[in-house]
Amino acid sequence: MSILTIEGLTVALPAGADRPHAIEDVSLTVERGEILCVVGESGSGKSITANAVMGLLPKSLPLRAGRLILDGIDLRAQPPEAMRKLRGSRMAMIFQEPMTALNPLMRVGDQIGEALAVHGAPDRGRVQELLAAVNLPDPVSIARSHPFRLSGGQRQRVMIAMALALEPALLIADEPTTALDVTTQMQILRLIREIQQRRGTGVLFITHDFGVVAEIADRVAVMQHGRIVEHGTAREVLDRPQHPYTRALIRAVPGFPKGGGVARAQGRDVLRVQGLEKTYHRGGWFSAGKMLRAVHDADFSLTRGETLGLVGESGSGKSTLARCVVRLVTPEKGEIYFDGADLRPLSRAAMKPFRRRVQMIFQDPYASLNPRRKVGEIIAEGPITHGTPRAEALERARDLLAIVRLDPGAMDRYPHEFSGGQRQRIGIARALAMKPELLIADEPVSALDVSVQAEVLALLAEIREREKLTMLFITHDLRVAAQVCDRIAVMQRGAIVEQGPVGQVFANPAHPYTQQLLDSIPGRAWTPPDLGEAA
């Protein structure tokens, strides 16, 4: 018998939303000891499905129709008190953001103990047993720690331990690894897999990442606009997708480089960074303070027309390094040669002519555009600052909108009227308005859905070819780096540990950390099938 059966589930959206139902006629089953992945882009209704099962829907999203059966119990017929008992004991949930899911003032052990006590099974020894079960080193001292002492991955393990405390039959994981680094993600995925096999728990795993699906799923359900459009075993869906939407999603997953990587035109160095150091000091006047070496030993150079990928996990210093180049961060030491001139000692005024030639694209399309300005002005602003007449700059902004494939009508609208992908295009247009020679892209696609990500990457590639741009591309996603870059530099704890052509780094990683990163790419064994070009 299935652990969870969802039949014809329909959840309404409040009036005035873009569609009448958040999810419509969703039917799924989760069997004992199996992992069902629900995949979809943001807004597809996958989290709503999970929250409906847990009985955690907000009042503004009423459940309209359908049946929810957990291990023979009809969940919709249960009064709130009975639902509360079921949550935790029979079904449990892990959330996306481990940093905020734990009470910061309570010791970790007490929090797990509380989960046990609420359901009437207080037992101190069990807490440590659980912490050991999620592979946390030294359970005794971890149980005594406050959450701030733990890393993101450790907190997510604590959350999993808490979810498993009462041995639920069903575990719902809502994007549990999205906020984690790639190596940590791999550890958590393996942990979930291991626990599920050991205990025979059914897992409903929600994700947007096909790599994660390939890594962990037994069966897959693909959601689009609140409906399940495709449903089957992992192999079927991943290798022989039928529905056009699934095909489009899988086509958007970047593949790995096949050959040795083409070396681009060996021209002059556009950018050469040498001996750069940036150290952050923390602490007040009276305490010793801490030192964080954000960037050190990170020499690299960029040849004209080449794209260098700066890869690393969060905190590796890749963004700091990029921000040093555009002088958003002032390094203490070293040289930044751009076209023969050292940018580091330049004053604000002396830097200004170089601002035209080096431009940056930012990570978060929702934060990188001034919400109080019209799109046309945002794009034209740079050239106007550098002395282009206003009318001419606005005219060029109109052309740029066409280049990034936005309607010229966008000129007089405000950023909040656009989607994330469209905003990122506006950000690209703003950078291009300056006709830069060097473009620094700081995680330009990591906040975007996979299909939008593919469009933006294609746009960047096209512009790079046409404008003969040199690019420094920062990313944590090795698949993206492999697709976009000619050469790759791997950063770890502020230093570049390895660099070389993409094909070489992927095929023969020299540094153990690179090796570890490559092994952690979810679904590495799975090569997306060649589905041809979009029809």
Added chain:
Amino acid sequence: MTEFWIRFARNRGAVVGLVILVLVAAMAVLAPVLFPRSPWDMAGAPFMPPGEMGMLLGSDSLGRDVAAGIAHGARISLMVGAVSTVASLGIGVSLGAIAGYAGGWVDDALMRFTEFFQTIPSFILAVLLVAIFSPSITSIVGAIAIVSWPPVARVVRAEFLSLRGREFVQAAECLGKSRLAIIIGDILPNALSPIVVLASLMVASAILLESALSFLGLGDPNLMTWGFLIGSGRSVIRLAWWMSVFPGVAIFLTVLALNLVGEGLSDALNPRLARGRA
């Protein structure tokens, strides 16, 4: 803009406050028409209760019309509130913006300077300033402005600190815009909502401060104000309650109205915070 008004109007109290405020302003503007004679002139017998001798709110100990005093006093009270708020916004916003944008030792120095003003009780400082510079409308407005800018500087600095790290500000830096252009063109417009809300509340506290100064006899001797009316009626309050009560009601209503409007503005400008209140 229409959306803004819809959100503002959803807060009933704010609409009531706005109506009161408009009425007070109308009274101030129309004072010379309604009461063409100077409020200092004798209009009838002294100590007349409200309604007697054609004086709606009675007369004071020298036979002056209390209603005329309130209407003419509204001009001064509102003017003092508005001008001193504009002046203290000028000081507070500039210092807060510089401190928040520059950071580092500039921030430290400016904030210690701000704290210096915050540690002195503001009313005492205002009394002191007015006493030193002799009571006049300029010295009163100046004193109120000097004691009320520190909270503005604090709020603006906090907004600037959080906005400075945002990516759109970094993008503006990358475009090579000047510091002033970034402060005025990019950061300030996004920090405006809390400043507007704060300003509406500051007008209210400025009116209170001015009234308190006048009550103590530190008002401009040539100008009729609400605080002066209360102050002059204070000694005879058991004989003629109307002399103190009506100007008091005027202050109460105006300050209440400004506070209601301030809350409405805060709801309308920060819709996300207001939603929970419903």
